[in-house]
Amino acid sequence: MGAHDHDDTPGASGDDAFNELQRMLRELLAGGGPAGGNFDPAALAQAAGLPGDTAALQGLFASLQRAMQNPTKGIDWSITRRTAIEIAGGGEPSGDPAGALRAFPVASLWLDEVTDVGQTSDAPRAITRIEWVQQSVDTWISLAEPVANSIAAALTDALTGQLPEELSGSIAQFGPMLQSVGGALFATQLGQIVGKLSHEVAAGGDVGIPLFEGPGREGGSLIPAGVTAFATGLDQDAEAVTLYLAVRELAHARLFRHTKWLRLHLITAVTDYARGMRIDTTHIEELARDLDPSDTSKIQELVSSGALIPPKTPEQVAAHSRLETMLALIEGWVDVVTASAVTRLPGADAIAEMVRRRRAAGGPAEHAFGTLVGLELRPRRQREAAAVWRLVAERGSTSRRDELWSHPDLLPTAEELDHPARLLERLGLSGAEPATAEPDDFDRELALLLDGDLPPADDESGSGTTGGSDSIGGSGDDDSRDNLRGEEPTPPPA
Structure with missing residues (x-):
């Protein structure tokens, strides 16, 4: 409602205006649309990147109605859980866990030969997509909550600055309702993201961060249906693909379990980065001037392009660099250890190439964090990190390589990834010849x-x-x- 509209009805009080706005929103959420209007719920859902099927839309609008009628200060994250589980439960069957369970013991033996990072106390598991959602959704919520709060606060501030003075008395009522409805929309979108991810991942470590926490959950996991989907079109033996992915997953699990500080370090870094996000409402207004509200494809393109995400602050640039380096070191180490462990596996090179192509094309992690916080989770510097890990093992030993994970201050820095000679100098390996095994x-x-x-x-x-x-x-x-x-x-x- 603009200021000129309010001037045409000078007798209306602020409370009357608020009640009218609330009535219109109720009609919108009920699917009837305002009087004389042509509200299309499917078009709104398309513009917001939400599901377009009737059942999903009905659930969405029911959630928004509840949020508007009973506004709460926080976000109802049960919407995220419910939406993600519904999406994870659809599609192809869950798959046979027998192949994964056979692969885990062999993968563990192979890893014992190439790394000093020992086994986890938790046994590796074969889980379904729904179990992946149920056991990881709390981590996703903890990562997304700072972004949701930033968006809600920005929208409320923008509304406060744009409403006419006559409606200032309604802000106290309208603010919580707006935050509640906005939070419900964000929770729904997060549920969509997590649910879709469950159909992309093949293992617990595919996202690059430790999603699972708690007793019995940290030993590594494969999703049989995801493994089958990954192997489709590879022209490789299904057992070999399963074994390769099991080696990668157990390497991830060992690293996070052995390096006890690593999970908290990563989660804190991601949430700090997200907490620093600010929604630039001025930039949104400029973009909106030339935007046709009826052109839903243009709106969706605008939202998905990241144009609404403001430029990073200097603090965020520094945080992004730290995250990129850390994630590169993790993935590079896993790549090197996996390559060493699977030397006797037929077709290992072809499977490794598929992993690299999948990553280059944008894997599950890119989709999730690019949508949520505009953060490129998969590090671009992974190949440099892998080369550095190989160099340390060649000039020193695998033990020397693995002991660098004992403290964050010992890990290679971004500068040392750029100039590996500086890392070798710090480790006293500058003049060392590449280590070769003595023949028996x-x-x-x-x-x-x-x-x-x-x-x-x-x-x-x-x-x-x-x-x-x-x-x-x-x-x-x-x-x-x-x-x-x-x-x-x-x-x-x-």
Whole structure:
């Protein structure tokens, strides 16, 4: 309602105006639309990036009605849980967990050979999409809540500054209702994001941060239906794909469980970044001047492009850099350890390439955090981080590489990712030659055999041994050599 509209009805009080606005909103949320209007709920949902099917829209508008009629100070996050579970429950079957359960013990043995970061106390699990939602949604809510609060506060401030003076008395009533309805919309959208993610992920670590917390949940997890979807079109054995993903997932789980400070460090960094977000209402007004409200595709393009997210503050730029470096170090370490562990797995290179392509095209993490806070969660510097981890292991050892996770101050910095020589200098590895494993006796003898450099038999040199059937140069060995060549032994003279 604009100021000029209010001037046409000078007898209306602030409370009457508030009641009229509330009545109109009720009609909108009931699907009837204002008198003489043509309100299209599906068009509104499309513009907001919300579900367009009838049942989902009915649930959405029911939630908004409850939020408007019973405004609360906080956000009703049960909407997020309900929406996400409904979406996770749709689609293809949950899949057979047997393959994942067979893969976990082998994956654990392979990891024991290539890293000092030990097993977790929790057993790895095969879970359904609904279980993934139920057990991770609280983490998503904790990450999204600062953004939701920033948006609600910005909208309320914008409304307070734009309403005419005559309606100032209604702000006390209108503010909580606006925050409640806005919070319900945000909670619904978050539920949409988490529900859709459940159909994209194949493992608990796919998002790059530890989503699961609590007894029995931190040992790593695979989603059989997600593994099947990942393997589709790969032209690789399904068991091999499952085993590869199990190795990656257990590497993630070991790192987060072993490095006890890492989960809190990451979650705090993400929430601090989100808490620093500010909604630039002036920028929104400028964009709205040339926007056709009936063009829902243009509205959706505007929302999804991130144009409404203001430029990062200097504090956010610094926080983004820290997050990018930390996430790169995590993913780079997992990549290096996984590559070392799966050397005997057929098709491992092709599966690893699929993981890289998926990441480059935008995986589950990018979709989630790009929508929520405009944060590119997957680090662009992962390859540099992986190269640094390999370099430390080559110049030092895998133990030296893994012990850097014992404290955040020991980890490579962003500057050291740019200039690995500085990291080697700090670690005292500047002059170290790449470490090579000492061959054992069997390896040395095998190399001699393959090169054709075995020493001559003792009997041919005429030294050292006595004759007889047990001697190296005796007739028994001649017969053995004949047998190895596929020839019949010479019979003894009659």
